[in-house]
Structure formats: structure tokens, C-alpha cells
Amino acid sequence: MLNFSQIIKNERINQKLTQQSLAKGICSTSYLSKIEKNNVIARPHIQEALLHRLKLDTRSIKISQEANFLDELYAEYKNCVLVNNSEQAQKIWSHFNNFTIEFSSRENFYKCNLYLQRIAIIAEQPVLEIDEISKAFLAIVDHLHPRELFLYYVNCCHYCYAKHLYDDAVIYIKQAQKWIDDPTIEKWMIGDYHLLVSSVNHAIYQHSASVSQAFKALNIFESLNLHIPIINCYLRIGISNNRNGFFEYAKTNFDTAYRFALQYELVGFYGRILQNLGYNAALMGDSKLAITYYKKSLYYKNTLTPKLVSIHSIAKEYSKTDAITHIRAWCSKGKKLIADSAKPTSNRKYFYHFSILEMYHAITAFDDELILEAIDYFQGISDLLNVQKYSLILAKFYFKMDYFEMSALYFELSSETALTVQERMNWQDLS
Known part of the structure; x- marks a missing residue:
């Protein structure tokens, strides 16, 4: 978003004015130079005088800044939703949440906060911050337009899904669906909705419905040529087909996802796709191939939880053949990573997985x-x-x-x- 210093500098250059001629009678040339470099905040009377000399209207400037802010926020919001990465979302949240801006209309205020709400959910912000936005919207829900209602209910659904509140997520899915045909809702948002519904259906063991919704999302994202959500759709279809017992079909989808990731050099997907190929091999009874995939997957993982997923998977495959030495080594590796982490309790489920696996093989009491x-x-x-x-x-x-x-x-x-x-x-x- 352009700030005051950038607006003054750009308009001065557009009008072919020197700093000296613009500053004359208003301030010193050196002071104007500091303003344009954003080294100082111009005093209000100097701001007004500079804008008047450049024939710029203060209200128009504010509206222009507001429009630029919303355009920038929308672009980051869209990217954040389609990529769905918590670390990236955290950076976007930190950047935009620090702005203080007065909006010219309620619609722009609602739009901004709906975008920020979804970014906060993806960024895994503290519940209190997300709840404050949600409660504010709940109080004015009767005044929202169809697009705003759709975004609000999708946001609520995503929040409930992330918190494992699946019954509530289903309720919000039905609420959002009422507004999905509104022409003001962008096509990519509808694709995002179907992929989210697919994830919820998978979580409540409705695997056929999950596949159906993922295909709807895939058709939309393919028409828009959006590579990252296309890969996510193939992964979701593969994962749900694994659960349905259609292992060969699941593998075809994982292979397609991997081919896309390689083609567009989306290295961040390699670990996740290889993990799913490993689980697919495990379900088909090929532990050796599964372990190979899991170890390759581990190589591409940089954060703790994804690493624990692969380590647990490797330990499980060795458990099938009662390979005690390997089970002990991999469980120990996983538990050490948890113990050494900043928040050991955040990966409690993997502590249980490793501990019970050790008990099962009499490694521990x-x-x-x-x-x-x-x-x-x-x-x-x-x-x-x-x-x-x-x-x-x-x-x-x-x-x-x-x-x-x-x-x-x-x-x-x-x-x-x-x-x-x-x-x-x-x-x-x-x-």
C-alpha cells in the first residue's frame, strides 16, 4: 500500500516538479527529501500544503490508499488460502494485523476482517484472537451480503475442522452452501469450499463423499490452472481412496500429484506425497517399499510434526515384522525429537504412538x-x-x-x- 511519502514523491515526479519547487514556501528542500524517503512523518499543516500544491484531494488519497490496501490484502489472502501453509500465513497475519486504517464503508471493513479471520485460522493464531473476530461477525450477521455470509461460514467451517469440531463444521458447510450460487463469489473460492468440504467428509469417515467433493474442486482449479490446489485435490482423492480400499486408484492419484510437484518444482510437496505413497504401499502389504518411501519423505521434511509422521510410519512397518532393534531405534528417535522441542505437549499424540508401540513389543514395561x-x-x-x-x-x-x-x-x-x-x-x- 502506498504511504504518504510515496504518494508525494510519485505525484511530484509525474508533474515534473523538482523538490525545490514543490517545497518552496512550505518547508525546506532537505525536509521534503526526508518526507519522500519516509524518514520523517510530515506535520499535518505541511501535509495539507503539499497535497494542495500537487492538486491532490485528501479524501481521494484516503480512498485510493484504502483500495490499494484491500487489493494487496486480497492477493495475499487468496494466496494464503490456496497454499494453506501456517508459517506463510503467520507472516501475512503479522504484516496486515499491524495496520490501522479507517474504512470508507462497512462493506470494506467487513471484507478486510473476513480475509484476516481466514488468514488467522490458517496461521493457527491463539483462539482468543480468532474468537474476537468471529464474535464480532456473529453480532452483525444479519447485515452481511451473500458474499460476506459465504466467506464467514467457510471461515467458521475451517476453524471447526482445525479444532476437530466436525459436527459444527458440517453445520457451517450447510450454511455456506446456501450462498454458493451468488455471482459475486469468485470461482476459486467455490473450489476452496469444495476442497474444505472434502476434508471434513474425510474426517467423519464419509470417504466417497470426500472423493466427490475433491473432484468438484479439482475441476475448478484445473480450469483456473492453479497448480498448488490441483496437487492438494489429487492428494485428497488418493487419501480417501486409500481409506475406501481402492489402493491402485489411490496410487494413481498420488503419482499424478508427484508428477505435478516435480514438473513445477514444488519441493514443499515432495515429503507429503512420498509419505502417502508409503502408506499406500503399506496398505498393499509391501513393507519394504513403504519404508523406502517413508525414509525419502523424511529427507524432505523440515518441521517437527511432519518428521514425526514419517518416523512413526517407519516404526509401524518394522513392528509388522517384530524387528525389535529398528522399532527401538525409531521410537527413541521420535521421542527425543518431541522432548527436545519447544512445545513437547503439542505433539502428545506421537508420544502416545511411540510409547505404546514400545510397550507392545516389550521394549518398555x-x-x-x-x-x-x-x-x-x-x-x-x-x-x-x-x-x-x-x-x-x-x-x-x-x-x-x-x-x-x-x-x-x-x-x-x-x-x-x-x-x-x-x-x-x-x-x-x-x-
Whole structure:
């Protein structure tokens, strides 16, 4: 956004005025030079005099600055949503959140804060900052136009998805859908909506619906030639097809995503795609190939959580062949990374994964309290597959120890969770 110093300098040059002629009778030439270099903030009466001599209207300047600000913010917002990277979003949030600007209309004020709300969600800003924006919009929701309503409900959906509040996310999906046909909503925003809906559907185990929504998003992003969201769509289709058991089809989508990433040199995607190719190989029973992919994936990862994903995956594959030395080494590596991190509790689920894997192979002593703590944690974030998995492991531990009543209790919890994942109310509905 152009500031006062840039406006003065640009207009002086456009009018072919020297600094001396512009400054004459207003201020010294050296003071004007400092203003143009943004080394000083001009006094109000000097600002008015310079604008008057350049025949610039103060109100027009403010409106022009406002328009430039919104254009710049929109461009960064769009890029932030399509890339969906928290570190990048944090930089954008820090930059724009420091501006103080008076808007000429309510619509521009709403627009700015809706863009900032989504950026804050992607940037994983503290809940309080996001909630303040959300509460403000909730109070005036009846005054919002269709485009503003659509963006607000999509933002709320993304927030709930990020916080594992999937039932609430589904409610906001339905609210946003009411406004999706409004002509003021950009095509890329509709693509983003479908990809977000796909992610929510995947999280609630609606994998066929997830694939369908991802294809809708893919068609839009391909028509706009937007490479990064195209890759994200292929990944989502592949991941959901893995869950559906369509492993070959899933691999085709991962291979396509990898080909795009290589073609456009999007190195940031390599680790994630290789991770999914590894899991695909694991599901098809090829542990050796899976480990190869996982190790390649780890090479391209720079931040802690993605590294832990690969390390845990490698340990799981070695677990299948009871390779104790490798299991111990990789679990130890993962736990050390967590312990050495700035926020060990933020990766608590991987601490549980590594600890229970060590217990399972008798590398460490059985600790049912830790497994119970893990089950409670995964129930809290609606991660039903891990609830099912660790309930089953705990049931087996109790059975080996002849604690038959406790064993039966956790076999039952594992079975009930499996029914929920498959959307069955009763065992009779399984066939």
C-alpha cells in the first residue's frame, strides 16, 4: 500500500516538479527529501500544503490508499488460502494485523476482517484472537451480503475442522452452501469450499463423499490452472481412496500429484506425497517399499510434526515384522525429537504412538494408565481409528494378564468404535 511519502514523491515526479519547487514556501528542500524517503512523518499543516500544491484531494488519497490496501490484502489472502501453509500465513497475519486504517464503508471493513479471520485460522493464531473476530461477525450477521455470509461460514467451517469440531463444521458447510450460487463469489473460492468440504467428509469417515467433493474442486482449479490446489485435490482423492480400499486408484492419484510437484518444482510437496505413497504401499502389504518411501519423505521434511509422521510410519512397518532393534531405534528417535522441542505437549499424540508401540513389543514395561490416557486423548479429538486401535491393544494386554472383565470391556469399546466409523448402530447391520 502506498504511504504518504510515496504518494508525494510519485505525484511530484509525474508533474515534473523538482523538490525545490514543490517545497518552496512550505518547508525546506532537505525536509521534503526526508518526507519522500519516509524518514520523517510530515506535520499535518505541511501535509495539507503539499497535497494542495500537487492538486491532490485528501479524501481521494484516503480512498485510493484504502483500495490499494484491500487489493494487496486480497492477493495475499487468496494466496494464503490456496497454499494453506501456517508459517506463510503467520507472516501475512503479522504484516496486515499491524495496520490501522479507517474504512470508507462497512462493506470494506467487513471484507478486510473476513480475509484476516481466514488468514488467522490458517496461521493457527491463539483462539482468543480468532474468537474476537468471529464474535464480532456473529453480532452483525444479519447485515452481511451473500458474499460476506459465504466467506464467514467457510471461515467458521475451517476453524471447526482445525479444532476437530466436525459436527459444527458440517453445520457451517450447510450454511455456506446456501450462498454458493451468488455471482459475486469468485470461482476459486467455490473450489476452496469444495476442497474444505472434502476434508471434513474425510474426517467423519464419509470417504466417497470426500472423493466427490475433491473432484468438484479439482475441476475448478484445473480450469483456473492453479497448480498448488490441483496437487492438494489429487492428494485428497488418493487419501480417501486409500481409506475406501481402492489402493491402485489411490496410487494413481498420488503419482499424478508427484508428477505435478516435480514438473513445477514444488519441493514443499515432495515429503507429503512420498509419505502417502508409503502408506499406500503399506496398505498393499509391501513393507519394504513403504519404508523406502517413508525414509525419502523424511529427507524432505523440515518441521517437527511432519518428521514425526514419517518416523512413526517407519516404526509401524518394522513392528509388522517384530524387528525389535529398528522399532527401538525409531521410537527413541521420535521421542527425543518431541522432548527436545519447544512445545513437547503439542505433539502428545506421537508420544502416545511411540510409547505404546514400545510397550507392545516389550521394549518398555506395560503401563495401562498411559494407554487409557491415550484413548481418552483420541476420544477428545474425535480420532476414532486410534480409539479403536488402542482399545484393541489394551484389551489384548488385559487378556494376556487374565484380567478378563477389563479385557472384555475394551474389546467392546473397540468394536463399538468400529461400528461408529462404519456408520452402523448395531452389529446386525454389518452385513
